[in-house]
Amino acid sequence: MAISFFKPKADENVEDRAIIDLRDVNKNYKTAVGDYHALKNVDLKIEAGEFVSIIGKSGSGKTTLLNMITGIDRPTNGEVWVNGTGVHGLNENRMARWRGKNLGIVFQFFQLLPMISVIENIMLPMDFCRTYPINERRKRAMDLLELVELAEHAHKLPTALSGGQQQRVAIARALANDPPVVIADEPTGNLDSKTAESVFALFNDLVAKGKTIIIVTHDSGLAKRTHRTALIADGEIVNEFVAKAMPTLTHNQLLQATKVAQKMNFNAGAMILSEGTNADTFYIVTEGTVEVILPRPNQSDVVALQLGPGKVFGEIEFFHESKHRASIRASESTPVEVLAIGYDQLAELLNQSEVTREALHHLANKHNGENLSWRGVSS
Ligand SMILES: Nc1ncnc2c1ncn2[C@@H]1O[C@H](COP(=O)(O)OP(=O)(O)OP(=O)(O)O)[C@@H](O)[C@H]1O
Ligand SMILES: [Mg+2]
Secondary structure, eight states: OOOOOOOOOOOOOOOOEEEEEEEEEEEEEOOOOOOOEEEEEEEEEEEOOOOOHHHHHHTSSSHHHHHHHSSSOSEEEEEETTTTTEEEOOOEEEEEEEEEEHHHOOTTTOOTTTTTOOHHHHHHHHHHOOOOHHHHHHHHHHHHHHHOOGGGTTTTTTGGSOHHHHHHHHHHHHHTOOOSEEESSTTTTTTTTTHHHHHHHHHHHHHTOEEEEEEEEHHHHHHHSSSEEEEEEEEEEOOOOHHHHHHTHHHHHHHHEEEEEEEEEOOTTOEEOTTSOOOOOEEEEEEEEEEEEEEEETEEEEEEEOOOOOOEESHHHHSSOOSSSSSSETTSSEEEEEEEHHHHHHHHHHHOOOOOOOOHHHHHHHHHHHHHHHTTTTO
């Protein structure tokens, strides 16, 4: 296969390199009957190379969410970062060209131009963004058609192709400018299951080649086969770190936990909690690294543990005693963001999920043992 794709360089020094980062995004639509809050405080991070599916009922906000990422629509407030660019701040002039180079977009109904041939449809984004020399564009379009196994249909009009073939053309078109990210809104929604399967297989190949792919789908079977699924309900998305920290909660419980959790930010090196003070809150790290600092008999304090995104603290005290068992500080190298859930609210959640209570209790016991052994106390 002649087609070459840009491979993102691995950068060992930068940990948190989300290629897509939605921060506290809200979208209100003005309607005849007042404002409609279609996205509510949505936080979503997607790392380069991930294959993510977005699922949720009709009207839950999936397309609205994709439109925020592609810049087809703007958030009412909040920030949308894609491949290092603040999409929320781009003006219309710059948006179209930026989008053409950075995103491949695939729609449910293909949206190929009916009056021009398949190969010309694929060349169009290259012409628009002037990404490849004129004399290379046709060859590249042909290579892309080979990739989607449609080379022999290059000179037909799109309408002469089946639905599945048209969708594969649309995918080839989305790849024309070699964007790092491909966004697809129900790309298989209009296809029979066998054809849907071949389109899905094509996405899998692209992920293997280093692309980041986000698809909206109604097909929970397909969603399960992506790396990660984000479930959206009434414009709200479960915080992924809450899900990571308490994976045994049901979707509704995760949504409840996401709602009650309060975001807190700390500068690099800042003290978050001091040992011995009263404990009343459970914390989930969402950004940066926190250090667990313990005193040792006749020695200086020690950083016993470093906790990154998805890790928790404050769970020992919930189960064991109400005074903090260690000091917690943001590491010197990065600012820290955590989600805070009060013990009352945590208790309410755990009352609904015995298995989550057990898992957290087990973790608290393990950490408590480690805590004691660091202090030189045998547990
Ligand atoms: N331009 C608009 N003006 C007013 N309301 C809108 C607009 N676009 C979407 N909405 C409303 O926002 C909500 C979310 O719509 P959205 O299209 O994002 O849903 P969806 O999850 O993609 O649904 P589906 O699965 O049916 O495609 C819906 O209640 C919809 O009616
Ligand atoms: Mg939709």
